Amino acid sequence: MDEILQVKDLDVSFKTYNGETNVLRGVNFSVQKGGTLAIVGESGSGKSVSAKTIMQLLPKQNSIVNNGEVLFEGENLLTYNEREMRKVRGSDISMVFQDPMTSLNPTMSIGKQIMEGLLEHQNLSKKQAYDTAVGLIDLVGISNPESRMKEYPHQFSGGMRQRIVVAMAIACKPRILIADEPTTALDVTIQAQILDLMKDLQNQLDTSIIIITHDLGVVANMAQRVAVMYAGRVVEIGTVDELFYESKHPYTWGLLSSMPKLHEDEREPLVPIVGSPPDLEQPIQGCPFAPRCPYAMKVCHSHMPEDFSVSDTHASACWLLDERAPEVKAPVGTEVNANE
């Protein structure tokens, strides 16, 4: 399959009052045309920073891209200036944020906000833009689109607002939709509606989706490929089946076994990952997961592991995959009903 977006060796740091904090340390992933990539990880692992770097939405004065490329159809977006980037944002790549209340302008009517992008990117008359906007509100499943155009964000419920945000994001038929925790602020029944909506639109418009989430259920529901991030690195990447049934990284094992299984009855205590994520302000020696890893070896504390390739689509950054490492079996419980 063709890759529409490739992120290569991305290295980003933030300036803070006590020096530079290295928030992304060599992030690699790619998105396929019409496919869905899920990025999972805990808060502070660099999921949102990766997305914002792609869109160049990080504040310029205190964030530095040290290294790396973001190739969108072969073009490096990081070399674009602000004017060129404005053409990409919203038309080629658009973004849905977590909180629909803060990503909409409370003083502007919904209609005006949807039309804004259309007028900016597509040579449409006001009338055409209005009609397209009405069509979009209808498309995302809100009734009475004409009268809703005049209403303001506070007149909508959380789920409705997120539909509006999705409508705005797809207004110019983007090639890539980046959804940063699009359903975290919503209830499960509304979450199911929004995820279904995104999948329908993907089928209709052949959009690629990057979905950022910490909910492995959402990942299983939406994604074809998954990247697991930890402390500013992609520690494991693969197809959704490889990640859930044949994962190779102890952090992925930890994530899977700390989740309660809805479909099983036995109440085995959950297996949490001990400790907490590393402080990125301190320099990290070796593998960032080593202090919490039950399988950590001597080498893990001193040397950063390379990406070991497991199959064509599956790679994991863990020393356990080195041929000199002892054989370690994934703990029972992570291979959820693998043989069914």
Add this chain to the structure above:
Amino acid sequence: MNNQEKLIEIKDLKKHFHLKRHTTLQAVDGVTLDIYRGETLGVVGESGCGKSTLGRTLIRLYEPTAGEVVYNGKDVANRLTKKEERQFQKDVQMIFQDPYSSLNARMTVSEIISEGIRIHEPSLSRKEVEARVHQLLDSVGLHKRFSNRYPHEFSGGQRQRIGIARALAVNPEFIIADEPIAALDVSIQAQIVNLLKELQEEKGLTYLFIAHDLSMVKHISDRVAVMYLGGVVELSTSDDLYHDPLHPYTQALLSAIPVADPKIERSRERIILEGTVPSPIDPPSGCRFRTRCPHAMDICAQVAPQWKEQKPNHFVACHLYNEDVEVDE
């Protein structure tokens, strides 16, 4: 489970908030529940269904509009003497959702934890109080050297541990945990849930566990109550509820949760509910779920369904299970 001793009986509890003249928000409207000693009762529902208001009314943070809460044989919802009130406040403690705003930023950990001890057991010496604080910190997995630090020095998971230590400080028997893990990362959630379970076994605590994450609720609870728009629509043991949900709302809610297993996820049929939860200011007549219910009938708009024990220990309020009503399939 009927042979167990009832710790709390909630009888037709109502909490209405008066907003403006002639508008009343019916946050909790007629909840009847028993909570048994030593069990964990989970309460699930979407935002705005009244689950937090139920918890806060139980612990007397809100004054109920109507109804009774019988705790250890005594009605505690209404008037109490000073002494009774003090005993109740000692017996029932709460753990809050947001570990960032529920700890006083200007108090040290030791002050936060010992506040309740000093109020309820004023006869203890400072040394004894300090020893208790250290013992509490130890039981929630924090080191005693943390006792002189301030909340901002801790991570979210550690703060939630401090919140739990504070709740345990006065040896309560009943703890209301209102979304105790919602603000935490996945890998930390499991730590806190395991801690709550260990403490329950050790001290014989009873929990009311309020959450919207149904898979976690299933994991921790013995029984689960499902709330919708101010009322409990279904109550059952947690395994039975997940295997055989009776109420159409429970069925939809369960099918909406994405399961962390791609193979199950691909083969699953989803019941997608139309629309959103109606406003509790002007709830629908009859059954409150009827506006979104795929099985709604004429009677649902006219009569509120009866609370009925459909199977042993499995209660449901829905006209589909009322024999007097003909159900057209």
